[in-house]
Amino acid sequence: MLDFELTVNGQRYPVRAEPRKLLSDVLREDCRLTGTHVGCEHGVCGACTVLVDGKPSRACLIYAVQMQGHEVTTIEAVAKDGKLSPLQQALHEVHGLQCGFCTAGIVMTFEAYLKENPRPSEAEVREVLSGNLCRCTGYHNIVKAIIRVADEGSDATA
Amino acid sequence: MKPAPFRYHRPESLAHALELLSGLEDAKLIAGGQSLGPMMNMRLVQPAELIDLNSVPGLDLITEKDDFLEIGALARHHAVSNSSSVKTCCPLLAEAAGTIGHYAIRSRGTLGGSLAHADPAAQLPLVAATLGAQIVVNGKRGERRIAAKDFFVSMMSTALEPDEIVVCARFPKAAAGDRHAYLQFSRRTGDFAIVAVACTLQDRKLRIGVGGAEDKPLVLDGLNPAEEPDAIARKAREAVDPAENPRVPALYRKELVEVLVKRAVARCLTSN
Numbered sequence: 001m002l003d004f005e006l007t008v009n010g011q012r013y014p015v016r017a018e019p020r021k022l023l024s025d026v027l028r029e030d031c032r033l034t035g036t037h038v039g040c041e042h043g044v045c046g047a048c049t050v051l052v053d054g055k056p057s058r059a060c061l062i063y064a065v066q067m068q069g070h071e072v073t074t075i076e077a078v079a080k081d082g083k084l085s086p087l088q089q090a091l092h093e094v095h096g097l098q099c100g101f102c103t104a105g106i107v108m109t110f111e112a113y114l115k116e117n118p119r120p121s122e123a124e125v126r127e128v129l130s131g132n133l134c135r136c137t138g139y140h141n142i143v144k145a146i147i148r149v150a151d152e153g154s155d156a157t158a
Numbered sequence: 159m160k161p162a163p164f165r166y167h168r169p170e171s172l173a174h175a176l177e178l179l180s181g182l183e184d185a186k187l188i189a190g191g192q193s194l195g196p197m198m199n200m201r202l203v204q205p206a207e208l209i210d211l212n213s214v215p216g217l218d219l220i221t222e223k224d225d226f227l228e229i230g231a232l233a234r235h236h237a238v239s240n241s242s243s244v245k246t247c248c249p250l251l252a253e254a255a256g257t258i259g260h261y262a263i264r265s266r267g268t269l270g271g272s273l274a275h276a277d278p279a280a281q282l283p284l285v286a287a288t289l290g291a292q293i294v295v296n297g298k299r300g301e302r303r304i305a306a307k308d309f310f311v312s313m314m315s316t317a318l319e320p321d322e323i324v325v326c327a328r329f330p331k332a333a334a335g336d337r338h339a340y341l342q343f344s345r346r347t348g349d350f351a352i353v354a355v356a357c358t359l360q361d362r363k364l365r366i367g368v369g370g371a372e373d374k375p376l377v378l379d380g381l382n383p384a385e386e387p388d389a390i391a392r393k394a395r396e397a398v399d400p401a402e403n404p405r406v407p408a409l410y411r412k413e414l415v416e417v418l419v420k421r422a423v424a425r426c427l428t429s430n
Contacts, residue, residue: 002166018163019163019164019165019166019208020160020161020162020163020164022160022161022199025160040159041159041160041199042159042195042196042199042200043192043195043196043263046260046262049262052266055234055236055265055266056261056262056265057262057265057266058192058195058262058263058266060195060199061191061192061195061196061199061266062191062195062266063161063166063208065166066168066210066212068168069213109261109262112261112265113261127347128260128261130260130346130347130348131259131260131261131262131263131348132260
């Protein structure tokens with residue numbers, strides 16, 4: 001067991017965990033931030049995507065102990081004061097989710113991507129979205145929501 | 159899907175990392191962890207000691223030198239594919255790095271990790287072999303510079319000694335007028351390619367690299383660009399000897415090599 005501190009969503013969490021404990025599990029079990037979902041646990045599905053120093057990363061391919069000195073951002077930090085981010089609002093309005101299991105990972109991926117490329121083409125959106133598996137919607141409305149946020153030219157950050 | 163227990167080490171200098179690597183039994187290096195992570199989660203690999211290179215400073219730099227472009231082992235794929243130096247000096251590398259896995263994988267995965275992992279279908283070993291890059295490694299015996307053609311030995315096997323760490327890779331710079339093409343075929347976006355083809359046209363010499371077909375990248379050199387792309391593609395098809403695989407028959411890979419080489423050559427000859 002190791003004792004270390006994590007910074008998640010600007011807040012410090014003291015953690016006692018084995019080095020092998022995945023960031024996804026520490027977020028959910030130790031930090032009690034269960035918005036980060038765990039799907040495939042080998043980097044394929046994208047459900048556990050969080051931001052590490054602002055960059056999208058699979059939380060299942062990082063050991064929590066590696067995150068000392070880094071800033072982790074999860075889905076819990078996206079809505080501010082109960083107000084959804086423009087991307088979350090768009091997903092809500094155009095029915096960009098059904099069961100919602102993949103949604104947190106998609107939101108984290110595109111919160112980062114839209115900062116880098118605020119006006120992506122549909123092809124670019126689909127290329128980036130290929131890293132997040134959704135088994136309900138067929139992606140159509142997810143793409144629609146992301147394009148809507150981009151078209152509105154609104155800042156995708158909350 | 160949880161890794162087996164290991165002891166964790168976080169060296170803050172290359173010297174300390176090298177010391178740990180040669181002093182510890184059954185140690186493995188981790189950089190981006192985008193290949194090692196899944197393998198450890200599936201318990202295909204169970205190292206006793208994990209040495210995390212992410213806190214070693216200065217290993218992620220991209221530096222333009224007179225004769226080559228030097229890219230640090232910790233440079234992330236996303237940084238490589240978006241770097242203006244790489245786009246200018248090594249456009250084939252920038253293009254290929256932008257096709258690795260997915261956005262989140264590219265944000266974390268590293269150049270050194272991909273080279274050391276040496277997946278025969280991966281983009282960076284193919285580009286390094288095609289361009290004739292040099293892999294710079296450091297170990298007990300000091301620094302070694304290994305030509306890509308000697309570095310990749312076979313499937314996931316390299317010329318790296320157990321005590322050595324990939325420090326950077328040096329890619330020859332493209333000259334004005336050089337052309338390139340990169341094409342790959344996979345069933346889903348982000349999958350490893352079934353076959354990938356990199357092609358360069360420099361000084362009226364055509365060079366073709368084929369990934370995914372054999373246990374390491376295969377490079378066909380000194381081809382004549384005046385020949386028909388069809389004929390060059392047939393030569394490439396004859397040159398590869400893919401292994402039979404129940405899901406991907408050897409014949410299918412040969413077909414893909416022919417088609418992709420033909421398209422890559424045509425693109426090389428017509429692009430600017």
